[in-house]
Amino acid sequence: MNKLSNILKNCEELFNVKILKHATPDHSMSSSVTTATSSQTKSKRLTPDEKREIYLHYGKEGLSISKEFLKQIALxxxxxxTYPWKRLDIVSGDNRTKVCSDFPTRLPVFNWPTTEDFHNENNMWNHPFMQYMRxxxxxxxxxxxxxxxxxANKRSPKNFDWRDTARSETKKIFTKIESERIAKSYRGCxxxxxxxxxxxxLWKQRxxxxxxxxxxxxxxxxxxxNLHNSGSLLQIGVKKPAYSIFLAEANENLDIxxxxxxxxxxxxxxxxxxxxxTSQHHLNGSGKLPFADSSFNAVWIDGEIIYSANREFxxxxxxxxxxxxxxxxVNRAFSVGELLRRFLNAPTNLSGCEVTANMSADNNWARQGEDILQWQADCVRSPHFDELELPRDANQxxxxxxxxxxxxxxxxxxxxHYSQPGNFFYADSVRRVLxxxxxxxxxxxxxxxxRLPTSALSKLSLAFLANDHxxxxxxxxxxxxxxxTHASLATYSAFISFNAIVNKETQKKVPST
Ligand code: SF4
Structure with missing residues (x-):
């Protein structure tokens, strides 16, 4: 109560007004809040003229007050x-989230799987930072x-320094709380x-x-x-073992x-x-995946696997x-840009295309992709397949x-056009293909x-591309x-990651294959 009295006293001095009626902050709102409450003191509804008068009177520079509180002070x-109890917006366009019109930390950048997830009471609405703020x-x-x-008036130029400090300090609090929250959800290994x-x-070896x-x-x-505490999770494609670590940390049962x-x-x-x-499973590239029906709650799959496998199957x-x-x-499925990069990065792409022409690759590669990929896996071992694997000589x-x-x-x-290996996703096609x-x-x-290279080699490749009608x-x-040009080629998307709901219950039953 002392704190409140002090605040009110400060307000009277600061704003040069006599506070007639003390609104009591309702701290019962602070615990486990799920929705906005209306326990704040009900204010009289002001007419537009009255509002205008208040703004003119209290909005003057000298009064130094944030406009959000003009009405309260006037009354x-x-x-x-009460914004943190009432507002949680996503600003489309720049993916910011906020609780009020001018909150600085954009709480947090919107990167939740869906808006539903974001507003879920277990997620942002009851985020520990929101609780802390309330x-x-x-x-x-x-x-x-x-x-x-x-x-004070947070928008006043006089308070720029204060504003900067307050902004960075608030961000620090948010970052700390967010890291603690995420760490708690894992086993902490x-x-x-x-x-x-x-x-x-590993650096010494690779x-x-x-x-x-x-x-x-x-x-x-x-x-x-949403790949934490899934129950049972399968990771297909472990080229990046770092993901295996964090998936295993976040899930009791992980298969790779x-x-x-x-x-x-x-x-x-x-x-x-x-x-x-974890349990490890070697895939032999033919036949069914070695798992029983309905075995997993989630699958994380490396996009490269989709590129090198029969997509439909x-x-x-x-x-x-x-x-x-x-x-x-699906993590980083190949798109046009990545394939272009591979084409333009080849050291001898001229001879590569001669080989391609000899193969009549238009249809052959896509249709016979499985054989070629087998050959690739067994003999040539394309660079993207084994960055972390055994060293190869320059010829290889x-x-x-x-x-x-x-x-x-x-x-x-x-x-x-094909479902065979060698197909890829591009932005417009993901929805249709899925x-x-x-x-x-x-x-x-x-x-x-x-990100296409700007080396002399790639310029040569670019010239070569211009002749490849x-x-x-x-x-x-x-x-x-x-x-x-390099600039225009660089606009092609390189990788596409997406989440999908599989076997959605509301959907038509998927025909058995
Ligand atoms: S900055 Fe804080 S106190 Fe000010 S309006 Fe936004 S949430 Fe409310």
Missing amino acids: GEAPFC QNMGTTSAVPYCDLCVR VNKELVNSYNEL STVPFHRSIDEYRKQIWIN ADFSKDRLKLAANTLEHFGLS LFSELRRILKPNSRLH KNSGRQFDAIAARSALICGQ RKLGVTLDVIKGISVN ELTAALKQYGEQNPY
């Missing part, structure tokens, strides 16, 4: 904000930005020391390290794709599967380093092994890149744009990019 009430509103521990807002020691250990991002970023990826024994071994070793274990298998309303997360690397260029060119010309495969698209995650004609399907 003789203590400034007390509980401390009007006290000396108020969020710094709200403190400024209640005590991963820490910085373990990550650094493992990166160092050209790349498994952990490129911070622990918080990995955990956030798992969290926003891959076509490559080397990659499975690396993932298993990595998990062991962190004291985690793979999705029918995923439908079979997933329970009703399960979640499928060049052959791998050349094969990549051939495969990429063929896929761009005809891949997406509908055809009987899978419901939930959300398309950020589409990453291609077949490929340039095919590329027109995905956008008008003529004449080709």
